[in-house]
Amino acid sequence: MIKKKGLLVCAFFLMCWASVFAQQKQPLKTIFGDIEKAYGVHFNFIEEEVANVSIFPPNPALPLAKKIFYLENRTDLHFEVVAGVYITVSKKPVVEVPPPEKEVRVSLDEVAVEKYLTTGISKKADGAYLIKPKKLGILPGLTDTDVLQTMQQIPGIYSADETVTNINIRGGTHDQNLFLWNGIRMFQTGHFFGLISAFNPNLNDKIEIFKNGTSAFYGEGVSGVVAITSGAAKTDSTTCISSNLIWAGFNTKLRMSDKAFFTVSARRSMTDFFRSPTYKKYYNRIFQNTVVTDLNNNQAVDYQNNEDFYFYDLTAQYHHQVGAKNELDIATIAIRNLLDLNESTTTENGFVSKNSTLGQQNFGINLYWKTNWDDRNTTIASFYASHYNLDSQYENINNSQIQKQKNSVSDNGLRVEHRHRLQDLWSLNAGYQYIETGVRNDEEINNPAFLRFNKKVVRTHALILESDWKAPNNLTGLKTGLRSNYIKEFDKFILEPRLQFYHSFDGHFRMTISAEQKSQTVSQAVDLQQDFLGVEKRRWVIADNSQIPIQRSRQAEIGFTWKNKKWLVTFDNFIKKVDGISTSGQSFQNQLEFVKLNGSYRVYGTELLVQRNFGKVYSWMSYSINNNKYNFPEYIPPKFPSNYEIAHMVSGAVIYDWRQFKTALGAKWYTGRAETTPISTTLTPNQPGIIYNNPNNERLGNFFQVNLSVSYQWKVFKKGNFEASFAVLNLLNKHNIINRYYRVNTETNSAESVNTYALGRTPNLSLKLQI
Structure with a gap:
């Protein structure tokens, strides 16, 4: 149990670097195979997207995260770590090219489970749940990607009276949940006085749900946190x-x-x-x-x-x-x-x-x-x-x-x-x-x-x-x-x-x-x-x-x-x-x-x-x-x-x-x-x-x-x-x-x-x- 007062701050790192030695270009699939053997991971990719790609291999002494960062910066591919052992490879979308001096970093937001209940729902390594409505698959009884109905499929989250205005997370009341829409605290979450979510199902990009272990940047809400983000993706019209x-x-x-x-x-x-x-x-x-x-x-x-x-x-x-x-x-x-x-x-x-x-x-x-x-x-x-x-x-x-x-x-x-x-x-x-x-x-x-x-x-x-x-x-x-x-x-x-x-x-x-x-x-x-x-x-x-x-x-x-x-x-x-x-x-x-x-x-x-x-x-x-x-x-x-x-x-x-x-x-x-x-x-x-x-x-x-x-x-x-x-x-x-x-x-x-x-x-x- 957490003590009432105290700050848990851990700082431990041991970084080992080896000298860089001359190498020749290798097929990307060969590099994937070497990384899979070294770290016990598995790459998922489309054959046509990597078949003709050859680059200089990364330094063998680099950790996995830096090797992925190296590969992303030297190809037009995007790498996403899934469940700690799976790495999905896909083509990068056409976006604005950053200035040469700006470093492009790969996000390694650890996901423990990629397909949780259905496609578009994942469980992050820290226990939080991530819902991406645009990728969301089908769930029983729902015609739309209703955020507050969807989250009730997750174990430990339910509604005692069937409404989205009375969602109970691990036995708490609805008002003990913090609902945020693009950083705005919402005090009303339902239409039809509770039977329909008040958040447009076709608009949201990402929903994060915390039952425990929330970030210290979230105050209020002694039971759970539901953070909804919309409109952030840089896509075409x-x-x-x-x-x-x-x-x-x-x-x-x-x-x-x-x-x-x-x-x-x-x-x-x-x-x-x-x-x-x-x-x-x-x-x-x-x-x-x-x-x-x-x-x-x-x-x-x-x-x-x-x-x-x-x-x-x-x-x-x-x-x-x-x-x-x-x-x-x-x-x-x-x-x-x-x-x-x-x-x-x-x-x-x-x-x-x-x-x-x-x-x-x-x-x-x-x-x-x-x-x-x-x-x-x-x-x-x-x-x-x-x-x-x-x-x-x-x-x-x-x-x-x-x-x-x-x-x-x-x-x-x-x-x-x-x-x-x-x-x-x-x-x-x-x-x-x-x-x-x-x-x-x-x-x-x-x-x-x-x-x-x-x-x-x-x-x-x-x-x-x-x-x-x-x-x-x-x-x-x-x-x-x-x-x-x-x-x-x-x-x-x-x-x-x-x-x-x-x-x-x-x-x-x-x-x-x-x-x-x-x-x-x-x-x-x-x-x-x-x-x-x-x-x-x-x-x-x-x-x-x-x-x-x-x-x-x-x-x-x-x-x-x-x-x-x-x-x-x-x-x-x-x-x-x-x-x-x-x-x-x-x-x-x-x-x-x-x-x-x-x-x-x-x-x-x-x-x-x-x-x-x-x-x-x-x-x-x-x-x-x-x-x-x-x-x-x-x-x-x-x-x-x-x-x-x-x-x-x-x-x-x-x-x-x-x-x-x-x-x-x-x-x-x-x-x-x-x-x-x-x-x-x-x-x-x-x-x-x-x-x-x-x-x-x-x-x-x-x-x-x-x-x-x-x-x-x-x-x-x-x-x-x-x-x-x-x-x-x-x-x-x-x-x-x-x-x-x-x-x-x-x-x-x-x-x-x-x-x-x-x-x-x-x-x-x-x-x-x-x-």
Whole structure:
């Protein structure tokens, strides 16, 4: 376990050089063979690309990394190290030729597993997951490369209620994850109030997901980190137009010059004028048991026909190479959901109509500047601003009461980072971050008159130091870091050490060790289940160091990976403890719903993946087990199962990939979530309320779902592709209960259960044209 204070900085290198001797040119394939024998690696290449290439061989005394660097600089080929033992060779794209004095370096970002679950997903040597949507293969139940849906295929990551706004990483809550889009912190991650990712699936270039061992440059997010990067690739101008049964959108990258390009994207739902079968399924799922569908008589209300519900997202990004050493990047994003609800009825006084609204939006901008001073020193400076707003107005049709609620977050940050490469395989990084976060909560009721206004601001200064070392043979790596946070309002210092270590024993078997401490000052809480029409009931709150404490986490992990050409096995074991949580942040709907208590949770578990490649067909199966328990010292009993504990989860898929045709069939099964049952469902005059058993004393029924996806791609012209995808979620139409709570039925004077069901059988069709 990581000690609370300390800095782990390791500096060890022994570089051996031999004198250079005269040699003759040799075929590149011969040089490949010599390197394979010397280091136990294997080159993957296209015969035609290397057949006629001959160069002087590198110095035999050079380490593997320098030999690859040597080969890349003397050929028009690109070399990428995969899993420490495989080196893929491909033609370099035609790009701007750098000045002669500028050294071109090959990136040796160690990847332990190249094809994890499907093409386009890899597991890095340090345990992080890398998703490249443009290369992403097919996954069961998905028609698009939805980032937040895709990441739920990874063992240890799931959604307790099927939404992308409630993603749980190793038992944590959604707000304990740090979501970044091009450096901008995002407080809204979903459309359709959680069923669709808010990030355009055709735009993203790279997504990095950390469950543990994150870089010290990431603050906040005590559970996980999801860093999304888009528009960074220096490619020719491209355009993509796509649509499914929910939304339509496009994205365009325009190359303005050899040094500048501009990217823009837009996506909008069609739900306000086209009610597809997919929309109806989504509508029934997300609005069940809310003000929208369960007012007083459990009957759905009529919507207005004019833009009653829609969502959109917009992004723009400008990249400019300033001179030979500088880069400028400007990125903006806007996300919005809007629900307009009309209720009408006929009373003794005539026709009555009331209108309620719910709006959710997130806007962000990031300014990024990078300077490469020389081949060893790089400085990065960035400034971002993110503004989130959730507001609702509810007009009660039974009386004249109007309730207005608003929750807003303003988050601004400055980051400066300097990277210094001490040796070819050892770098030191240092930086400073300033984060100012303000949270505001307003509530107003006209009858009876009530007004509440609350605004708090927290400012955090952080100093970061990080060391990244790799052994000359690339089989061992160690990254250590320390983040020192100073929270001005509380006059409080928090030290957060980070550790990532990996070692490959024989090119097939690899061990990783990760550990970290993190903290966060902003979290989500639920005051009342009926807040914000009961649709998005969570509101952001900020720590005050007393009633709302700072959340702090400690986590340690050891993992093992074994692979050969056909098999892959990963086996990860972890333990995590998070302090400073509150009952209002855990979405209780039992006796703890109105009780304000602070405590912690501890979770430990194992995540196993077995994957087999049969050529055109490959399959995988994963199993995860975790034990997740709360500890609220002021409550009796203080310890009981977490609302987000999934004790056992099994998922698997069979994928067929042949040329332009792909299909995937998969299933997932897991034990039901915890529920709290009443001692008796019969109420008495002496006891009109519900008396519960101990919290989370029972479990819901097990969850089971089968999903299917099929896609085919056509070459429509020289530089254009057309792709059609079809998917079905819950192919067997299994009625899975994902939540249950109890309420008082005054007519029968009893406690009745209210179930929330997962999506029924839901088809979707996607069409995409890329030019």
